[in-house]
Amino acid sequence: MTLLAMEPSNLQVLWFILIAVLWTGYLVLEGYDYGVAMLIPFLGKNEKERRVIVNTIGPLWDGNEVWLLTAGGATFAAFPGWYATLFSGLYLPLFLVLAGLIIRGVSFEYRALHPESRWRNTFDWMAATGSFIVPLVFGIGFANFVIGLPVVQAPASDRLHVLAGQPYFWQLFSPFALLGGVVLVVLSLFHGSLFLALKTKGVVHDRAVAFANTIGVVAIVGGAIFLVWKNIAYPSSFGLLDWVCLVAAAGGLAAAWWFNKSERDGIAFAGTTVAILFVAIGIFLRMWPNLGFDNSLIADPAAHLNRVTAASTELTLTIMTVAAAIFVPVVLAYQGWSIWVFRKRLSTKNIPDDVHHVAVPSA
């Protein structure tokens, strides 16, 4: 253990990458269940169709969401300075995310518990609204990390950073950021409709394919504008890699759109997966090493908020690394197994007629 000021270290690099991996896993996995949930009221024309849609993500969405919780926990543990400044700085947006996660999270379970259609429609709309709010806010958020959130030192503690001009709320809605919000929603819809196409048969499948065909065009155009704008206006320190990510993401989207047309559902879904992966990588490249903060208001470079000053000690990072090395593969294995268990396509034929709960007749 050292009592010296923090120094750059490889473990900080590793944990920055791991946090990027966790966020990317979250966007890839929960991205599709946001998309699917947003589509419940639109692609399901009757109760059974809506239930088919809900059941494609039923067993999986909660595990997907844990990627976000782990990203949050890992940020807290590996970069407390990042966690403290980001979470307090974006107070209201994070509140919106929480509200969105709450109303969608209860909906999947609770919609099934009462046969009345008004009850179910209410929860379907709650699921859709919550699943719209979260990617919208995160899209706006990540676009702001690309721009750089301006930080200053807190008056009471030199070591704590706060966003300049808090409450930092209206400043978040620049045109670039708004585009980021829309793009993440559209990307989730594209990704989600391809997932739905992959996991269903019959009428729901056909509607998902048709919807993907339309939303795919919007995703390609919107994504391209966002990434070109990002690479020109907010380049990372990795130069060419920005453009590699752009090409890979564009390729993924184009492939997804193309293979969806010929109903090669698996390859199409892989296409949006690749696209989200490279969009996320591109954003995290730009966030190195300042973690999405803009330090230009702080004169002393030693007082900047970055991967060095925000980081935990080497001891903490070492312990976390050991834990991650053991448990991340385990988690991947059982989550993968769970996806495999529920690999079968669903159709309205699989959905039982009434609610599953039958009360005992008390004669």
Place this chain on the structure above:
Amino acid sequence: MSPETLARWQFGITTVYHWFFVPVTIALSLLVAVLQTMWYRTGEEKFLRLTKFYGKLFLINFAMGVVTGIVQEFQFGMNWSEYSRFVGDIFGAPLAFEALLAFFLESTFLGLWIFGWDRLPKKIHLATIWLAAIGTMLSAIFILAANSFMQWPMGATYNPVTDRAEMTDFGALFVNPVFLATFPHTLAASYLTAGGLVLAVAGYHLAKLNKPNRTPQEEKDASAYRWATKFGAWIVIVAGAAVSLTGHAQGVIMEQVQPMKMAAAEALYETEGGPGRPMAGFSIFTIGTLDGSRPIFEIKIPGVLGLLAKNDPFAEVEGINNLQAHYAELHAAGAMQTATDGTVNALQKAYAEKLKTVGIDNFAPNIPVSYWTFRLMIGLGMFAMALGAFALWTIRKGRYPQDTRLWRLIMLAAPLAPLFANSFGWIFTEMGRQPWIVAGVLPTASAVSPGVTQLEVIISMGLFTLIYGTLAVVEVGLMAKYAKAGLPQVVEPSIKGEDEVLSFAY
């Protein structure tokens, strides 16, 4: 209201609300696993029906626990940014471990359990509920280790260069004596609550079946409910005993490392017991002056407090006023230590000089809140145990309870009394820690997010209250509906083919 007060209210509201769902999640997951195991072992339909019945109640509760739990992880950073920065090096790790080891396990395997009846072989399906139950317990381990650090900050030291607490020993989080007492206490309290729920729902139905000429189906139902009533009642009694024993262990450690919290719990203003003083008494009832500095009226049982705090009726138990003077002296000398028996806390010692510059003058928590929540916790817990014993006695030797309003009230109280005991226990342990967020180190007032405005907190608190209030109505309604519906009819689960109708779907 000051930003600190607002942030504390927000934390209090969201945490107490979250904890309405946690005890049942922790304990009922395992009880359902036990029921399913009994079905797997015996093949008796009764146990499958009970598994599905209590499993449904568990899931209704779990959904709320999950979504309100996300708020918990985010709000450290949102409302308490200086706290997060200051302790993140040691406090963040258990939270990250909780997500990685516990949350993934419980959410993935619960998904497999809910939807796996038609997809997995019986044995593997049984394993999924056990793994989910283990996940909830792991989660409790990590979050209680984190909380115990706030009560007695072991495993860290202060680094003046980075101006924060830094980890010296990760293992210390899990051998912290506060954690070693808190974990079994919380676990036992969870079983007390879930046992109360199992007992209540079954006991309610058993009374309904107290009539002549039961149909053969009703006889079968009655047998299942009778079994579950007994099962629940025994869990309540055994868990209640475990709560008392572990609670006592916690009290002894609290007296050692946080004597001010014990003094506040007892509204003990002046030191009692020890050489030359009468025995320290356990207070049954105390009214203090408005400024909280001395009692006006009190009823005490002599010797009991000494026994509770130090296993010795004649032991000295320090009073609030004595501790206040003692702490003020230590603080002025730059040597703050919360333990008064000579036990030195490394982080408190390392931070004491810096703490002097932060300045703190009142070392006592809110006395009436500490005093009454402590009594409500104990009283409600004991009451729950008594209800369990009463229920067991009522249904002895095949007897049926009378379906009276009193019996229903008792059944309503069986889960609610321990549930509220849980709430009061947490309010006590967190309010009793004040004015510290990390005992003896970081004052709560220095821990709030400096950039967050009052308006932001008020907006979020208002909307959280609205959302939580609405969801509370929905969840209580669903719990009541499914509890009243009683045991479901079941079909033997089997692995379904491609186009077959699933036995369960959302």
